[in-house]
Structures are given as structure tokens and as C-alpha cells.
Amino acid sequence: xxxxxLTPEGLRRIDAYWRAAxxxxxxxxxxxxxxxxxxxxxxxxxxxxxxxxxxxxxGQNFIYAHLNxxxxxxDLDMIYVSGPGHGGPAVVGxxxxxxxxxxxxxxxxxxxxxxxxxxxxxxxxxxxxSHASPECPGSIHEGGELGYSLSHSxxxxxxxxxxxxxxxxxxxxxxxxxxxxxxHSNKFLDPVTDGAVLPIxxxxxxxxxxxxxxxxxxxxxxxxxxxxxxxxxxxxxGHEPELMHEAMAATLDTVVERIRQxxxxxxxxxxxxxxxxxxxxxxxPKGWTGPKVVDGLQVEGTFRAHQVPISDPATHPGHLxxxxxxxxxxxxxxxxxxxxxxxxxxxxxxxKGERRMGANPHANGGxxxxxxxxxxxxxxxxxxxxxxxxxxxxxxxxxxxxxxxxTLNGEQRNFRVFGPDETLSNGLEALFETTExxxxxATVPNDEFLAPTGRVMEMLSExxxxxxxxxxxLTGRHGxxxxxxxFIHIIDSMFNQHAKWLKVTAQLPWRRKIASLNxxxxxxxxxxxxxxxxxxxxxxxxxxxxxxxxxxxxxxxPDANCLLSVMDHCLRSRHYVNVVIAGKHPAPQWLSMxxxxxxxxxxxxxxxxxxxxQGVPPDVVMGCCGDVPTLExxxxxxxxxxxxxxxxxxxxxxxxxxxxxxxxxxxHGLSDTDFDELFTRDKPVIFAxxxxxxxxxxxxxxxxxxxxxxxxxxxxxxxxxxPFDMTVLNxxxxxxxxxxTIDRLPQTxxxxxxxxxxxxxxxxxxxxxxxxxxxxxxxxxxxxWDTPG
Ligand SMILES: Cc1ncc(C[n+]2csc(CCOP(=O)(O)OP(=O)(O)O)c2C)c(N)n1
Ligand SMILES: [Mg+2]
Numbered sequence: 001x002x003x004x005x006l007t008p009e010g011l012r013r014i015d016a017y018w019r020a021a022x023x024x025x026x027x028x029x030x031x032x033x034x035x036x037x038x039x040x041x042x043x044x045x046x047x048x049x050x051x052x053x054x055x056x057x058x059g060q061n062f063i064y065a066h067l068n069x070x071x072x073x074x075d076l077d078m079i080y081v082s083g084p085g086h087g088g089p090a091v092v093g094x095x096x097x098x099x100x101x102x103x104x105x106x107x108x109x110x111x112x113x114x115x116x117x118x119x120x121x122x123x124x125x126x127x128x129x130s131h132a133s134p135e136c137p138g139s140i141h142e143g144g145e146l147g148y149s150l151s152h153s154x155x156x157x158x159x160x161x162x163x164x165x166x167x168x169x170x171x172x173x174x175x176x177x178x179x180x181x182x183x184h185s186n187k188f189l190d191p192v193t194d195g196a197v198l199p200i201x202x203x204x205x206x207x208x209x210x211x212x213x214x215x216x217x218x219x220x221x222x223x224x225x226x227x228x229x230x231x232x233x234x235x236x237x238g239h240e241p242e243l244m245h246e247a248m249a250a251t252l253d254t255v256v257e258r259i260r261q262x263x264x265x266x267x268x269x270x271x272x273x274x275x276x277x278x279x280x281x282x283x284x285p286k287g288w289t290g291p292k293v294v295d296g297l298q299v300e301g302t303f304r305a306h307q308v309p310i311s312d313p314a315t316h317p318g319h320l321x322x323x324x325x326x327x328x329x330x331x332x333x334x335x336x337x338x339x340x341x342x343x344x345x346x347x348x349x350x351x352k353g354e355r356r357m358g359a360n361p362h363a364n365g366g367x368x369x370x371x372x373x374x375x376x377x378x379x380x381x382x383x384x385x386x387x388x389x390x391x392x393x394x395x396x397x398x399x400x401x402x403x404x405x406x407t408l409n410g411e412q413r414n415f416r417v418f419g420p421d422e423t424l425s426n427g428l429e430a431l432f433e434t435t436e437x438x439x440x441x442a443t444v445p446n447d448e449f450l451a452p453t454g455r456v457m458e459m460l461s462e463x464x465x466x467x468x469x470x471x472x473x474l475t476g477r478h479g480x481x482x483x484x485x486x487f488i489h490i491i492d493s494m495f496n497q498h499a500k501w502l503k504v505t506a507q508l509p510w511r512r513k514i515a516s517l518n519x520x521x522x523x524x525x526x527x528x529x530x531x532x533x534x535x536x537x538x539x540x541x542x543x544x545x546x547x548x549x550x551x552x553x554x555x556x557x558p559d560a561n562c563l564l565s566v567m568d569h570c571l572r573s574r575h576y577v578n579v580v581i582a583g584k585h586p587a588p589q590w591l592s593m594x595x596x597x598x599x600x601x602x603x604x605x606x607x608x609x610x611x612x613x614q615g616v617p618p619d620v621v622m623g624c625c626g627d628v629p630t631l632e633x634x635x636x637x638x639x640x641x642x643x644x645x646x647x648x649x650x651x652x653x654x655x656x657x658x659x660x661x662x663x664x665x666x667x668h669g670l671s672d673t674d675f676d677e678l679f680t681r682d683k684p685v686i687f688a689x690x691x692x693x694x695x696x697x698x699x700x701x702x703x704x705x706x707x708x709x710x711x712x713x714x715x716x717x718x719x720x721x722x723p724f725d726m727t728v729l730n731x732x733x734x735x736x737x738x739x740x741t742i743d744r745l746p747q748t749x750x751x752x753x754x755x756x757x758x759x760x761x762x763x764x765x766x767x768x769x770x771x772x773x774x775x776x777x778x779x780x781x782x783x784x785w786d787t788p789g
Contacts, residue, residue, distance in 0.1 A: 004250075004253075005246070005249035005250045005252075005253045006245060006246055006249045006250075010069075010249075011242065011245050011246065011249075013345065013346060013349055014065055014066065014069060014245055014249070014349065015241055015242070015245055016334065016335055016346055017065045017068075017097070017346050017349050018058075018061055018062055018065045018241075018245075019330040019331065019335060020097060020330070020332075020335040020336070020342060020346060021061035021064065021065065021090065021093045021094055021097060022057070022058050022061055022289055022330055023327065023330040023332050023335065024089065024092075024093035024096060024097070024115075024118070024119075025054065025057045025058070025061065025089035025090060025093050026054070026290075026323075026326060026327055026330075027115070027118075027119045027327070028052065028089045028092065028093065028118065028119050028122035028123075029050060029051070029052040029054060029089060029122070029123075029308060030046055030047060030050060030119075030323060030327075031045060031046065031047070031116075031119040031120075031327075032044070032045055032046055032047045032048075032119070032120060033045045033116065035112060035115040035116045035118075035119055035340070036112055036115065036332055036333075036336055036340055037324070037327055037328060037332055040324070041320060041323065041324040041327070042320075043313060043314055043320060046313055046314075046320070046323070047120075047124070049123070049124075050308045050311065050312060051123035051130060051307075051308065052088070052089055052122065052123050052130045052307065052308060053084075053086040053087060053088070053089075053130065053306060053307050054089075054287055054290055054305060054306075054307065054308060054309055055204065055206065055286040055287045055303075055305040055306040055307070056084040056086065056087040056090070056170065056202065056204065056286070056306075057087045057089050057090045058090075058284075058287065058288040058289050058290065059087075059202050059204055059282060059284050059286075059288060060082060060084075060087045060090035060091070060168055060202070061090050061093065061094065062244070062248065062282075062284070062288070063166070063168055063200055063202075063248075063282065064080065064090060064091075064094045064357070065094075065349070066245075066248045066249060066252055067080065067166050067252070067357065068098070068349055068350050068351055068357075069249065069252070069349065070252045070253065070256050071351045071355055071357070072349075072351050072355075073253075073256075074256050074260070075355070076164055076256065076355070077162045077163050077164065077355070077360065077362075078163070078164045078165070078166055078355075078357060078360070079138060079140065079156065079163070079165055079166070079357055079360045079362050079363045080138060080165075080166050080168070080357045081140065081141045081143075081149050081152060081153045081156075081165055081166070081167045081168065082132040082139070082141065082143045082149070082168050083141075083143055083146065083149030083150070083167065083168050083169040083170045083173045083179070083202070084143055084146065084168065084170035084172070084173055084202065085131040085132035085133075085139075085141060085142050085143015085144055086130060086131055086143065086144070087132070087143075088122070088128075088129065088130045088131045088132055088133065088136065089122065089130070091132045091136050091138065091139060091358075092118070092122065092128070092136055094357075094358070095136060095137045095138055095356075095357070095358030096108065096110075096118055097342055097346075097347070097350060098350035098351070098356045098357070098358055098359075099347070099350070099356065100137045100138065100356050100358030100359045101118075101137060101358065102114060103359070104137050104510050108121070110340075110341050110342070111339045111340045111341055112339060112340030113340075114340070115336075115340050131143055131144045133504070134501055134504040134505045134508060134511065135504070135508065136358075137358035137359065137363070137364075137510075138356075138357045138358035138359070138360060138363045139363060140152060140156065140362075140363050140365070140471065140474040140475065141153075141471075141474075142497070142500075142501065144497065145493060145494075145496075145497050146170060146172065146173040146176055146179070147173055147176035147177070147178040147179045147463070148178055148179070148182075148463070148467045148470070148494060148497075149167050149168070149169055149173065149179070150167055150169060150179055150182035150183065150185060150197070150199060150467075151178060151182045151185060151463065151464050151466075151467025151468050151470075151471065152167075152467050152468075152470055152471035152474070153165040153167035153197045153199075153471060154182070154185040154188070154189065154197055154467075154468055154471060155467060155468040155469060155470060155471020155472040155473075155474070155475070156195075156362060156471040156472070156474065156475040157189070157194050157195035157196060157197055158189075158194050158195075158416065158438075158457075158468065158471075158472055159193060159194060159413040159414065159416075159472075159477065160194065160195040160362065160475065161192070161193055161194060161195055161263075161267075162195060163195035163196075163362055163475075164195055164196045164197075164198055164256075164259065165195070165196075165197045165198070166198045166200060167197055167198065167199050167200065168200050168202050169199055169200065169201050169202060170202055170204075170207075171201060171202060171203045171204060171205065171206075171207075171212035171213075171214045171215055172206070172207035172208075172210075172212050174201060174212070174214055175207075175212065175213055175214075177463065178461070178463035178464070178467060178494075181459075181461050181463065181464060182463075182464060182467065183199075183226070183229035183230070183231065184229065184230075184459065184464075185197070185459075185464065185468070186229070186230045186231065186274075186277055186440075187230065187274065187439070187440050187441040188438050188439065188440060188457065188459065189277075189440060190266075190438065190440060190452040190453055191262050191263050191265075191266035191267070191275055192263075192266045192267050192452070192453070193413070193452075193453055196259045196262075196263065196277065197277070198255060198256075198259065198278070198279065198280070199231070199279040199280070200279070200280045200281075200282055201214070201226075201233075201279065201280070201281045201282065202282055202284075203215055203222075203281050203282060203283040203284075204283075204284060204285065204286035204287075204288075205283075205285070205286055205301070206286045206302065206303040206305075206306065207303065207306070208303065208306050208307075209303045209306070210303065211303070215283075219235075222281070223235075226279065226281070227276075230274070230276055230277075231276065231277060231278070231279045232258075232276045232277065232278045232279065233278075233279050233280070233281050234251045234254060234255055234278060234279070234280050234281070235280075235281045235283060236248050236251050236280060236281070236282050236283065236284075237281075237282075237283035237284075238283070238284070239284060239285050239288065239301070241289075244284065248282070251280060252280075254278070255278040255279070255280060258277075258278045259277070259278065262275040262277065272452070274440050274441060274442075285300055285301035285305075286300075286301060286302065286303065286305045286306065287299060287300045287301065287302075287304075287305020287306075287309060288300065288301075289329070289330075290305055290309050290326065291309050291310055291322055291326050294309055294310055294319075294322065295316070310322050310323050310326070361476075362475045362476070363475075364510070364511055364512060365473065365474050365475040365476030365477070365512070365514050366476060366511065366512025366513045366514045366574075367476065367512050368475070368476030369476040369477070369512065369513075369514060369515060369574075370412060370414060370476075371572075372405060372408075372409055372412075372414070372415055372478050372571055372572070373405075373408040373409055373412070374405060374408070374568065374571065374572065375401065375404040375405065375408060377401055377564040377565060377567070377568040378564075378593050378597075380397060380398075380400050380401045380404075380564055381560075381561050381564065381592075381593035381596075382397055382559070382560045382561055382589050382593075384559075384561065384589045384590065384591060384592045384593075386787070387588075387589075387590045387591070387609055387610070387634075387785050387787065388588045388589075388590070388634075388784050388785030388786070389588065389589045390586060390587075390588060390589070390784075391559065391560050391586060391587055391588065391589040392560075392586055393427050393560075393583065393584045393585050393586050393587065394427075394557070394559060394560040394563045394582045394583050394584065394587065394627065395426055395427030395428060395520070395522045395563070395582050395583070395584040396427040396428075396429070396430070396584065397560035397563065397564065398427075398428070398520075398560070398563050398564060398567055398582065399427055399428040399429055399430035399431060400430045401564055401567065401568075402417060402428060402430070402431055402480070402567075403430040403431050403433055403434045404434075405571065406431060406434050406435055406455055407434045409478075410434075410435075410455075413455075414476075414477040414478055415455070415477070415478045415479060416455050416456070416457055416469075416472060416477070416478075416479045416480075417431060417455070417456045417457070417479065417480050417482060418456075418457045418458075418465040418466075418468055418469045418479060418480070418481045418482070419456070419457075419458055419465060419481065419482040419483060420458065420459065420460050420461060420462050420464075420465050420483060420487070421458050421459075421460045422458075422482060422483060422484060422522075422523065423437070423456055423458060423482055425484075425523060426482045426483075426484075426520070426522035426523055426584055427522055427584035428482060428522075431456055432448075432449045432456075435454055435455040435456060436449045436450055436451035436453070436454030436455075436456065437449050437450050437451070437454045437456045437457070437458045438451070438452065438453070438454035438455065438456065438457055439451065439452065439454060440452045457469075462483060462487055462488065462490040462491050463490065463491060463494065465481055465483070465491075466481060466491040466494045466495070466498075467494065469481050469517065470494070470498050470517065473514050473515050473516075473517060474501075474514060476514065476515075477515065478515040478571065479515070479517075479518070480518045480519075480520055480571070481517070481518065481519050481520070482519075482520040482521075482522060483519065483520070483521060483522075484521070484522075484523040484524075484535060485521040485522070485523060485524040485525055485537065485538055485540065485581060486525070486528075486534070486535045486536060486537035486538075487535075488519060488521055488540045489537060489539065489540055489543070492540070492543050495517075495543070495544065495547075495577065496547070498517055498577065499547040499548065499551050499552065499577055500547075502514075502517075502551045502575050502576070502577070503547075503548045503550065503551055505575075506550065506551075506575055513574040513575040514574065514575060515571075515573075515574060516553075516570060516571075516573045516574060516575060516576040516577065516578050517576070517577045517578070518567075518570045518571065518578045518580065519540075519577070519578065519579045519580065520567075520580050520582065521540065521579065521580065521581045521582070522581075522582055522583065522584045523535070523584060524538065524581055524582075524583060524690070525537060525538040525690070525691070525714050525718070525726075526583075526626075526627075526628040526690070526714075526723065526726050526727065527583060527584070527585050527628070527723055527726075528718070528720075528726075529720065529721075529722070529723060530720065531720070532718065532719050532720035532721075533718040533719050533720075536714070536718035536726075538581075538690055538691035538692060538713075538714050539691065539692060540579065541554050541579055541581070541657065541691055541695065542691065542692060542694075542695050544577065544579055545657075545658075545695070545698075545699070547577070549658070549661070549665060549666035549667060550667065551575070551576060551577055552576065552577050552579070552658075553570075553573075553576050553577070553578045553579070553656070553658060553668070554578075554579045554581075554656070554657040554658060555570070555578065555579065555580045555581070555600075555655055555656055555657070556580075556581050556582075556625050556626045556627070556654065556655060556657060556690050557580065557582055557600065557627070557655055558590055558591075558624070558626070558627050558630040558653055558655065559587070559588070559589045559590045559591060559596070559627065559630075560589055561589065561591050561592065561593045561595075561596035561597075562591060562596045562599060562600050562655055563580070563582045564593075564596070565593075565596050565597050565600040565601075566580055566600050566655065567580060569600070581626065581690060582627065583627045583628070585723070587627055587631065588631060588634075588784070588785060590607070590630065590634075590785075599653070599655060600655050600656075603654070603655050603656030603658075603659045603668060604652065604653070604654045604655065604656060604659040604660075604670065604678065605652070605653065605678075606650055606651065606652055606678065607651040607652070607653050609787055610634055610637055610651040610785075610787075611649060611650045611651045612641065612647075612648060612649055613648040613649060613650045616648055617648070617680070617683070618648045618649060618650035618680065618683055619647050619648045619649065619683065619684075619745055619747070620647065620648075620649055620650070620683060620684050620685070620686060620741050620744070620745060621649075621650045621651075621652055621678070621679050621680060621683055621684070621685040621686070622636065622637055622649060622650065622651050622652070622685075622686050622687075622688075622737070622741075623652045623653075623654065623679070623685055623686065623687035623688070623709075624651070624652070624653050624654070624687070624688045624689075625653070625654035625655075625657060625687070625688070625689050625690055625696075626688075626689060626690025626691070627690075628690065628723075628727065628732075629688035629689055629690055629712075629713075629732060630653060630688075632688055632727055632732060632733055632734045632737060633651065633686075633688045633734075633737060634651070634785050635734035635783055635785075636686075636688075636734040636735075636737035636738045636741070637649055637651055638783075638785060638786065639734060639735075639738050639755075639759075640738055640741060643751065643755045644742075644748055644751055644752065644755065647741075647745070647748070650680075652678050652679065656668055657699070658699075660675075660696065660699040660700050660703075661699045661700075662675075662702055662703070672703065672704065675700075675703050675704075676703075676704050676705065679703070679705050679709070680705055680708075681704045681705055682705060682708065683705070683708065684708050684710065684741070684744035684745065685705060685708055685709040685710065686710055686712070686737055686740050686741050686744070687709055687710065687711045687712070688711075688712050688713070688732050688737060689711055689712065689713035689732075690713065690714070691713055691714055692713055692714055692715075692716075693711035693712060693713035693714075693715070694711075695713075696709065696711045696713070697709070697711060708744075710740055710744065712730070712731055712732040712736065712737065712740070713730070713732060714730050714732070715730045715731070717729040717730045718730075721770070722770050722774075722775055722776045723776065724766070724770075724776040724777075724780045725766070725767075725770055725776070728763060728766060728767075733763075735759040735760075735762055735763055735766075738755065738756075738759055739756050739759055739760075742755060742756050743756075765777065766780070
């Protein structure tokens, strides 16, 4: 095959560049010393622990070298996402060859000493991980947990019209749910205002020890699959380097020109047809150019090439020679000069400056991050003349604020709201007064709020929403993920990975901080009136608090003004994961905006207007955290104050959950003195909590008064029922809270016993009433806080 893309000299050089990258990869996996093989390889030159993944690496090196060529040819603004990020030696080696690695890590210099360190540090104690980890310049995607490369890539190009993300997808990775559905991202991309993703399916045939599905279906079937997902696949297939270089170069020219043409058609000629974007299928052997046969078994082109193809030479006769032959097959003497530097004619193949994929600022998003223009959240306040004023539903109030955040940043185009088909359902309908949902597929009459330029991203895949948002944040923008509380668990593991990324990058001075990942969990456990048990699960925060305290924040604002204050803070914050849980149903409002700002700034506090222990030690502390627990607690307090007026009650509300942890464990944590002052050292604490009660114990177990803290929360009791009955089923309702209090206060004496009996009767009445009427008793529905005189 002859093409115009590569001259014979160009082919020779690109092959040499590829060999250099492959040499660096094998060096990283194996070499302790003798980095340029200036002397025969000795056992002492080989690392004791051989770690790393060879199999994917030569293919990724091949792709990287060819991308460098088109970046230069077309002056592309391109970054590289390594789906099988276990090919760390490829991205590390390539960023070293292009010079970015040594600029960031001067000790890994471009000479023999630097090469030696480059090899030594890989998968070595105190060195670098074997993935496209945060330490690696140019990476926004570690690729440790497989499946998210394509959604990250799309997130990166939204609102980045000049950016192209080359996304290498492992054929094994392509079997994961998130990746399989990510192909659909092309229905959301606007060719005018967004950039382009070039997926490169790395069809090397194998995973760790299995073939891949996509490699074992017929060519036509694979092609149909990809076309069915709306892509135009271009196949580059084979194993002979020369032919493959030519094919890859020609194909890359074709696809880059096609991307440009699509963009120009849309941008200059107003073509609004949904394009069929090009993609590449690279069908090449796993472990390409590596050892063909080891110990009598085929390695190249099989699953055996996945990790370290030649095992410990110290205990395997013949392996040292095999390894040396393998390393020398790349002819390092032709690639590196006397000092150990890549020869200038090869170094010249890499793009320059910020066009190098390792130096592209999009891959260090904090460098591009601009503050959001923020409206004053106080302007959206609910009017709360007295505690207990009925509100319209807290997230509906927040929606107006988010609408104006969106509007104010319309020109910067750096704020988006993501959600799996729930933005309306979660009460954020005000957003659609200013924008639509981004949608590039067909529309029909009666569709609502769909447009190619919409700024709300909705696809019924929590994985996509999370992956898109992460990609958007990692490239220096801002956003919010709104989700049903129960189903956010779907992305537990993606949250893990992002939190790990934040932890590691926070310690890398050259990585700038990015905007926080903000979750709004509306439609929460207590109000799933029409959905029932499947939709009742408040466990995400149990999972979140496992992560590093420097990274995670959890907020449970009790009303709309608190929610506004909290969200304003979250949207301004950097490098955190903020979880905010809020209700969408009409609910009582407790704090004026002024009071809410104070309360949220402190994160926890005594609600003096609800307490009557001023000047004396309380008999009981009523703690509450979450909107529904706060309502039930205040209702319980009103019963207690009416029936047992001599009791001294203190109400403590928690907005910022991490206040409960000791300060030594979390930067927000209260000091022991402050905690003891709020919760006392020895009085009973009846604590109503939004989620599983054990979390409160976990956070407070070291506090002085822990033995006296009694927590009511969600105990996995649920069904379709009335809002109040949900609290009854879980014994977090006002009546149980009062009974709990009486049980712990013997001084309530006979009056307490009588009250308890009345409340038990009430619970029976409640059951009978809801069975008969299908709604809560009027005294529950119409209950209103009335500050006792
Ligand atoms: C979600 C997830 N499951 C399992 C693994 C363990 N794992 C690491 S590599 C690998 C095989 C990957 O195969 P493929 O995507 O084809 O990559 P390549 O062949 O390029 O190495 C697996 C299963 C993982 N990293 N992530
Ligand atoms: Mg594979």
C-alpha cells in the first residue's frame, strides 16, 4: 500500500521513534542499570521485582507516535487518553521522549543518568505507579479501573471547540458497561461549540487471560456494531511494521480531515445534521514486537503478553539472553546519542511546546480554570418570617440560583449540570428557563428542552453523567451532578477513582487544583412516596466518608436557605468532592437567610429559638441532621415542651456532617471542647439522622459523650407509603424520638409514662388512618412549629 502520508524517510523515522518508545517501555519494566546496553546485559542490570504491563504498550506507543505526526501536520490541539492506562510505560516513555517529563521532573534528565532513573523509578518503591497515573504529564485519566476513557474524553471536549481527544480504548475495556454505553456520547456532541473525540479501539485481541469479545466476532459484525453506535470506523489491521505505519498514517490523515470537515460544515455552513464521526480500529498483536516464544509458549499476539513476558532471569535459564535480544532488537544505538539523548532527527518528530500531548494545558485543567461568575445567593432566599414557614421545596429554590449561575457563565461556557434524566424530577426546572438539554439526535414535536447547544447533560446512565462531569472538571471547568440518592451508588467506584485522583494531584505541585466534584442528591430516601423500597438508600455517604478527609465534604442542609448557602460554597470550592443532600418536596423552612449563612458557615450549632436550656444545663440534647430528621426532631421537641414543660432541651442541628469527626481526623471536625460544649459530657443525646444510624456512631465514637448518643436513622425499612410513615417504619418519627427521650430521662416520672402511652396510641391511630385514607393524619400534615412563648 502506498500513501502520500509518509515518505520513505518519514516512515523510517517514525519507526525509529516507535522503537525508541518500545525500548523505553521494556527498559522501565526490566532495567535496574545499563540503560543503553553499552555492555552485555548482566543479571545485576535487571530489577528484582518485575512489574508492569507490556501487552498494551507497543500498540499505544505506535498510536502516540502517529498522533505526534498529525498534531504537527495539522497543528492539532490534542490530548491523549489511555483507556488501558496500565500501559503506563507508554505514556511515561512518550512524554519523556517529547521532553515534557524532564521539564516537570528535572532529575529524570534527557541523558544516560536520566534514563537510568526513568527505568528505575517505574513500579519501584518510592517511584511511580505503572499506570497513566496523575504523576504522568498529559494524563487526565489513570485508566486503572477500566471503562471510563470514552466518557472522560467527551467530558473534556464539551465547550472546547478546538480540542481533539485521542481516546485509546482497550478491547477488554470495551466490554464494560460504562464504555459500552459511552459510544452514545456522539449524540450529545455539538460540532459547533464542542471539540471532537477520536476513539481508537485497540483491538489487540486479549485481556489478561481471555480473548476479547470484539476480537472474536466477525469483522462485519464489529463494523456494524460501531456503525450502529453512529460512528464511521476505519480499520488499521496487521502486524508488519512498515505496512502498518503506512496504513496508520493514511488513516489518521483521513480521519483528521474528516473531523475538520464535519466541524467546518457545521461551523461555517450551518450543517445541523448529526454527523457520523470517524473512529479507528487498530487491530494489531498484543505485545507487538515483544518476544515471540518464551519457554516454548507463544507470547506475542496472545494473552501471555499482557504483563511481563519474560519472567525472572535469575531463576530461568535462557531468559537473560532472551531479554537482551529483545532490548537490542530496537537497536538503541541508532536511537540515542553518546550522552543518551534521543537523536535530534527523531526528537524533531515530536510537536513543540504546548502542542506536545504531555504539555497540553487541557490535561492540567487547573491551569485553565476560571472562577465562576456567581450571583448573590442571598437574592434567592426564601422569606422565613418565623421558623416553620412552609417552603416550595428546597431544590426548586436552588434551581433558580443554578439557572442564574448558568446564565452568568453563558459566555465563558464553563458550567454544566449533569444528571440521568432527573433534572426536572429533582426540582431544578428553573434551569430550563435559560438553557436546554444538550441533544444532537432527532427531535419531534412535543419534545421539551432539547437543543444541540443545551448546557444540561442528561443520559440515563449515571456512569456517563459522572464520566462526562469528571472529564469536564479535569479540563478546568465547573459542574454539578444531580441524581436520585439511591442510584448514585451506581458510580460508587467512579467516585473512588476520582477521589484518589484528587488526593494524589493535591500533592503534585505542578498540577493545579481543579473545581470540586459536586453531587446534589435530591429525591432522597425519606420521600420516595410513589417509588418505594428500590429508591430508598442513603448509603452513598457511608461510602464517601471512607475517602481522605482532605478530599470529601458532606452537607445536609435542613432548608432552602441553608441549601443555597451550602451550594454557593461548593461551587466556589476547589479539589473536593462535595455531597449535598436536599429535598424537593414542600417542607417547613427554619432559618432566615442571615441565620442560614451563620449556621452553614459554622456547619453545626444550637438552634436557640427551639431550645429552652438557656442559662442551665440541658436535660437532653436533640441532635438532627437532614431535612426530614430536622422536621421530626422539631415536632418531637414541640411535644416534649408542651407535655413536659420542666424539661430543658437543647436542639443541635448539623449541616456539615464532618463536624462530628474529631479535628484530628477531618479538617472540619470540631475540637473535643467544642463538641462537648454542644453535646455535653454526660447528658443523653437523641440524634435523628438522614442516613444509616451507624455512620453517626462511626464519626463520634471517640467523643466524650459517645455512650449517651442514641441515633435514629434509616434502618432499611421502606415501601410505598406516606412520608410520615417512612419515618415511623424506621422509628425516626417524632413519637419515637419523644419516647426515646422519656426512656432516657427517669426524671420525667409518671408524666413521662403517661405521655409515652399516648404516643403509642398515636402510632396505632396513625397506622389505622393511613390504611383508611392513604395519607397522613391531618395533625401530621398540618403540624407547624409554634415557638413556645
Ligand atoms: C473495571 C476493571 N475490571 C478489571 C480490571 C483488571 N484488569 C486489568 S487489565 C485487564 C484486561 C484489559 O484488557 P484490555 O482492555 O483489552 O487492555 P489491553 O489488552 O490493551 O491490555 C483487566 C481485566 C480493571 N483494571 N478494571
Ligand atoms: Mg486488549
